[in-house]
Amino acid sequence: MYNGNWIFRKFADISLAQLGDGAARDVLQAILGENADAVRHHPGQLAHFVVCFSLARTWMELGLQPDLLIGHSLGEHVAAVIGGVMTLADGIKAVEARGRLFDSETPRGAMLAVAASIDELRQQFVFGTNLFVAGVNGRGQTVVSGTEEAVSQVQEAMAAAGKRFSLLKTYDTPGHSPLLRSMRESFRRELERLTFSVPTIPIVSTLTGKLATDAIARVEHWLDLVEEPVMFDDALHAALDGHTAFLEVGPGAALAKLARAAAGGDWQCAVSSLSDGPDGDDETETTGFAHACAHLYSAGHAIAWSKMYGNAPEPAELPTYAFDRERFELPPATRSPVAPALYKDPSRRGTSEAEAFATEATLAAQTAQHLAPAPASQDGTQVLIALREIAASVAPDTADFADDLPLVSQGMDSLALTELRVRLHQKFGKMAPMSMLARGASLIALAGWLGASSHGSRMPDGPGPLSDAPPEVRHDVDESALVVVLREGSGPVIALVHPVGGDVLCYEALAAAWPGDPSIIAVRHPYSDPGREVKYLSIGQLASLYRSAFVRAAGRIPDLLGGWSFGGLVAQEMAVQWEAKDIDAPPLLIVDSPLHGESFVTRLERIVSEFDGEEGSRLAATLLADARFDAMLDNDFFLAEARRRAHPDTFAHLARLHAACAAALARHRVRQVRASIHYALAGRGKTEASNDKVTASLRPLTDGNIIVTVFDDDHNSIVRAPSAGRLARLLNVVASDDAQVRRMTQADVS
Structure with missing residues (x-):
């Protein structure tokens, strides 16, 4: 970064200017990896501070202003400077003294990261004299510190128990333990020369795991930070509110992985500044930084590109499908019970809502029974053992897996999940769907899935979603991989069917922009994964399959149903099939779908x-x-x-x-539904299109109400930002109007 990013270099040089020539040269050599054998705490801690501070200021220069700061161990000094507790000059003086005293006034010792909880460790070892808890980084992720002999005993015990561990490179120092009290008074004298203030940006301190108080502006706080454990897991949870975006400023991606684990496996919630690309630490820092920029931009954070590139080129609109062989899919959140139906008409055609829903739920239950994992075979234990070995080989160093918990909640990020799929294919000849892994599959669930996929059909033999499809198709479709939750809320449930390309990532902007708090659930084509053999399914077969998959996933039919392009026609056929079962279909939201006569x-x-x-x-x-x-x-x-x-x-x-x-x-031959249709027409370039002509073309699809709105967009831009925002607002309004009409009609009948 120092040689490849001028913004980073500017702030690094400003930091180095606070040091004397000799110290500045040593720190710069440490940053550049030169003369590495000579680096210890001094100048190593200064080099780490300069890198983290310069990265933080680089992001701020690019327009990303932090709302909250967390610093892991030495990182709290960086947070203090960014947050206004210390000036840069005083921050560097504090870190210089800290590193120097670590080298000169502390005893020898060691630190060990272990995949075990504090309670587990306390049952086996005596803490408080030669062994101490130095940090809690996550659930079952503990760091111990102490004398070399005491730490060695823990290491041997972990190895014997099959627990994973990692001996930390701390230059033989027992960090974050009372053994460092020997430097306390010398460090106090250095700190008392400095000026401290209350934070101007909130800081969650890893000394307490809570929002910092005025105590962070006192010398005692910084003395205790040397001797007390790092409560990083508590700090992460104090910062989490369901919408927190973590940006790791520093080398590596360890903290980003811990943040994702704390957020329940949400790999999108945390970005590593220098190791966010597919090759992680193996990529150059500038490449990793570029990936981090892309990750943040795609997550909706504006980047001031002109600061890096001068006259920055306009962002290019890319196709919505992947060019690479590997599939990258945003994982849906864990589903909670969905909201009650927004649209109700229990009297229609003499069928109560409960009875109508029971019909569809019965089909879903039958399908779920056939899709359940097969009973464990005599080789089930060997499969589970093999899965444990594969998971351990691709996981972050800090992860230790319980068989029955979701892998994503145990620290396995998207890169690890991708590698896991490859290893599964190499070992078993089966590649688990990414959506299955991202939704929370455990090792036990994977073992069951492997057993089920190896021991017969995954679809019902009797009448079901694909009963009229060829046998090779019926046995080839996994419904659980079709449904992707794009947004989860407490309001109406909206179902969107894939366009002709089969994937549903094209709906992300629409889902994000939809007003209110809906749950938006998309259905993707069963053969959209690259590498899968594409088999023909009629629109009727697709609609039947998607109805079953949706009800199995959501537990009910949607309040609104629609799709863009090809997806709108499949959605209309889904409504036809629901009405054929005396189930009232939801209003249809169709976006620029091809119509007869076009x-x-x-x-x-x-x-x-x-x-x-x-x-x-x-x-x-x-x-x-x-x-x-x-x-x-x-x-x-x-x-x-x-x-x-x-x-x-x-x-x-x-x-x-x-x-x-x-x-x-x-x-396909369309059949009419009773449900209303709200049609969004992309009018740009369609000189022959008019509201009346489109309404006439839609009449064979419904005998209900038709609303047509024309957008000044082409077919592709209508579902992209910023058009997606206008489209979402319109569809939300007309859907709400439809709900009001239905409620008024019911009131008149009663």
């Missing part, structure tokens, strides 16, 4: 009409071989850039998926 649909139907003898997968394959459809992939499905840039295998999979959906669309 140029696109007419051209597609004309091509397909020449292949009357072809059906299903054969029709999809024939379409792929047709030059006219190939041109449509570029011009109508907007895949020209993907064809040029994507890996050939990735593009081939994407093309097959589009062909399968296009074949299903061309063969």
